[in-house]
Each structure stands twice: as C-alpha cells, then as structure tokens.
Amino acid sequence: MTTSSSDVIDQAGAAAEPLPSGTLGGEQKRSIEQITLLLFIVVPFLALLAAVPLAWGWGVSWLDLGLLVFFYFLGCHGITIGFHRHFTHGSFKARRPLRIALAIAGSMAVEGPLVRWVADHRRHHKFSDHEGDPHSPWRYGETIPALLKGLFWAHVGWMFDEEQTPQDKYAPDLLKxxxxxxxxxxxxxxxTVSLLTPPLIGGLVTWSWWGAFTAFFWGSLVRVALLHHVTWSINSICHAVGKQPFKSRDRSGNVWWLAILSCGESWHNLHHADPTSARHGVERWQLDSSARIIRWFEQLGWAYDVRWPSRSRIDARRNTDGGGSRRRRTPAEAA
Structure with a gap:
C-alpha cells in the first residue's frame, strides 16, 4: 500500500534516532546560501526581461529554442512527477532506476534540494492557507494591499525566510x-549540469563560442527563469484566483492558462481536494502531461501502485455550491 505524505509526517514523531541532514546548510539558510538563492532568482529573471529585444533579430536560433523547450519540460516533469507526485505525495511507486532519474531530473529544475523541497511542500499541505503554511498568499489578510504583499510572499519572498521546515519531521523517509x-x-x-549542458550542446553543434553563448542564454538562463516563475505561480496565483469545483480546506483554484507550462499542476483545486491522486486534471479536456507520462511509466512497468482517481472518488469531492466561492474553509468543514 502506498504511504501518503500525512502518514509520513505522523510517523516521523515516532523516530527512535535523529536523522541526518538532507540538504546544504541543514535547517538554517546561511548567508552564502541566501546570496546564491538571490543570484539564481535575479540573474535568470533579468535574462528573461532581456530575451525579447535579444531575439528581435539576431540572438536566437531553432537550436536555442529546442534546447529551451527540451530542458524546460525535463526539469518541469522532474518536479511535477518526481518531487511532487512521487516523493511528496506517494501518488505512485517507482522502480529504483526511475526513482533515481526523477530525483536527478527534479534537481535540474534548480528549485532547491530534493529533501528540502519535499519537506516544504508537505508542510504546505498540512497547513494550506492557514497559520503554518510556508507560502500562502493570504498570509497578511484579505485587503488589496495585504493580498499584493501576500502574493509577493507566496511567489518568491517565502524562500528567504530564515525559519526552515524541519526535515526530520516532514521528510524522514527520504532522509533514511x-x-x-x-x-x-x-x-x-x-x-551545474543543468546550466552547462545546453551551452555544451550549442557549442558542439555550431562549433562556435557564439552558439554556446546563445544556447546558455536561452537553454539555461531564460529556461530556468521561466520554469521558476511558473512553479512559483502555483503557490501564488493558484491560491488566489481560479475556479473551485472540488471541496478543499483552502483557497486552491484551477487556473487553466497555466496548465501546459505547469505540466498539469495548475489544476490545483483537485490536487488539494485529493493530494495523493496521480492525475490533477481529471476532466477529459484538462491537459495534464504529467499524468500521461506516469501512465506510460506504468505501462512500461517502471511505475506501479498508481493512485488513479475513480469517477466515484472524483464526484464525492465535488463542491455543491458550484465552485464559485473563495471563502477559506476550516479544517473541520473540509473533513
């Protein structure tokens, strides 16, 4: 039977011995890590701002765009299928080679170490849009100024918070x-592998330093910036706007226009209504490339015990008020 994230959290308190730290710097982010984090946010974002004028006549090729798309979706699916649906929620079990490949692919998204990412996200689900949630956009209140401040916090600000999620409590399975x-x-x-592979390919294919540079700009910097902001939008935008056809104890919503770029993660309301489901876009028209790839893994025998949502399970979680309310439900109401 697949172990859910809540089971992992509950079992952590019974651990008989301390677990080793899973990430660089352990529970506290030191100054060097804060500076590194700032560089990885600011530099790719500046590259994204420069992308349009650079592309206007001479700074991009089909090879550059191909590298951007390939490495974007490699990292995106590493996060959505690996870090999120497999490691965080146990939506399916994976054979050892696939498990390792998903951990590496997710790491190449440059969104932080595996153990820290999983611990933060499990904590988010335990307290979603309530006190204790590391990145709720409703943190400061419901007025327009408070929400604007909260959206910035949920999108990027929370990553600079010195208070870190206890990894031995929220990710003991990975630490072991x-x-x-x-x-x-x-x-x-x-x-390093993620950032240097595109320019290596670009330089070898074009046999020029310019080809390596443009491949680095598009396939590394712009790609990382785009993926970062799409991922962070799930934390911010999908908890502030969007339809709520399913019952959840928070303000998670479905944002259709992020579905392709987020690899299916923006069908966020169903995910919070049924966190261990391997598919988030459960309606026929809802694109969810992550679920499709998990299905292929299952057919190949690489994934098993996949938690596909049944129609009865989906219907049982539907909202009776039409999904139009953005009122935050209490844990008692959601039970």
Missing part, C-alpha cells in the same frame, strides 16, 4: 534513503 539523501546534497552538482 542514502541515495536520495546523496542526490539532495549534490544539488550544486546537478545545478
């Missing part, structure tokens, strides 16, 4: 796995 712990600690290595 030596391979996953090692991959998490090798975050800088996988970041």
């Amino acid at each position: 796995d030596p391979t996953m712990r090692r991959i998490s600690r090798q975050f800088v290595l996988w970041t």
Whole structure:
C-alpha cells in the first residue's frame, strides 16, 4: 500500500534516532546560501526581461529554442512527477532506476534540494492557507494591499525566510534513503549540469563560442527563469484566483492558462481536494502531461501502485455550491 505524505509526517514523531541532514546548510539558510538563492532568482529573471529585444533579430536560433523547450519540460516533469507526485505525495511507486532519474531530473529544475523541497511542500499541505503554511498568499489578510504583499510572499519572498521546515519531521523517509539523501546534497552538482549542458550542446553543434553563448542564454538562463516563475505561480496565483469545483480546506483554484507550462499542476483545486491522486486534471479536456507520462511509466512497468482517481472518488469531492466561492474553509468543514 502506498504511504501518503500525512502518514509520513505522523510517523516521523515516532523516530527512535535523529536523522541526518538532507540538504546544504541543514535547517538554517546561511548567508552564502541566501546570496546564491538571490543570484539564481535575479540573474535568470533579468535574462528573461532581456530575451525579447535579444531575439528581435539576431540572438536566437531553432537550436536555442529546442534546447529551451527540451530542458524546460525535463526539469518541469522532474518536479511535477518526481518531487511532487512521487516523493511528496506517494501518488505512485517507482522502480529504483526511475526513482533515481526523477530525483536527478527534479534537481535540474534548480528549485532547491530534493529533501528540502519535499519537506516544504508537505508542510504546505498540512497547513494550506492557514497559520503554518510556508507560502500562502493570504498570509497578511484579505485587503488589496495585504493580498499584493501576500502574493509577493507566496511567489518568491517565502524562500528567504530564515525559519526552515524541519526535515526530520516532514521528510524522514527520504532522509533514511542514502541515495536520495546523496542526490539532495549534490544539488550544486546537478545545478551545474543543468546550466552547462545546453551551452555544451550549442557549442558542439555550431562549433562556435557564439552558439554556446546563445544556447546558455536561452537553454539555461531564460529556461530556468521561466520554469521558476511558473512553479512559483502555483503557490501564488493558484491560491488566489481560479475556479473551485472540488471541496478543499483552502483557497486552491484551477487556473487553466497555466496548465501546459505547469505540466498539469495548475489544476490545483483537485490536487488539494485529493493530494495523493496521480492525475490533477481529471476532466477529459484538462491537459495534464504529467499524468500521461506516469501512465506510460506504468505501462512500461517502471511505475506501479498508481493512485488513479475513480469517477466515484472524483464526484464525492465535488463542491455543491458550484465552485464559485473563495471563502477559506476550516479544517473541520473540509473533513
């Protein structure tokens, strides 16, 4: 039987011995990590702002765009299928080679070490849009100024918070796995691989330094910036706007225009109504590339015990008020 994220959290308190730290810097982010985090946010974002004028006549090729798209969706699915649906929520079990590949692919998205990412997200689900949620846009209240401040916090500000999620409490299963712990600690290595592989390919294909530079600009910097902001939009936008056809104890909503770029994650309301579901876009027209790839993994025998939502399970979670309310439900109401 697949272990859910809540089961993992509950079992953590019974741990008999302290668990090793899973990430660089442990529970506290030191000054060097804060500076590194700032650089990884600001530099790719500046590259994204410069992308349009640079592309206007001479700074982009089909190779550059191909590298951007390939590495974008490699990292995106590494996050959505690996870090999120597999490692955080146990939506399916994976054979060891696939499990390792998903951990590496997710690390190449440059969104932080595996153990820290999972711990933060499990904590988010435990307290979603309530006190204790690390990145709720409703943190400061419901007035327009408070919401604007909260959206910035949920989108990017929370990552600079010195208070860190206890990894031994929220991700003990990963800390006990030596391979996953090692991959998490090798975050800088996988970041380097992620950023240098596109220019290496670009330089070899074009046999020029200019080809390497434009491949680095588009396939590394712009790609990372775009993926970062799409992922952060799930934390901010999808908890502030969007339809709510399903019952959840928070303000998670479905934002259709982010579905393709988020690899299906923006069908966020169903995810919070049924966190262990392997598919988030449950209606026929709702594109969810992550669920499709999980299905392929299952057919190949690489994934098993997949938690596909049944029609009765989906219908049982539907809202009776039409999904138009943005009122935050209490945990008692959601039960």
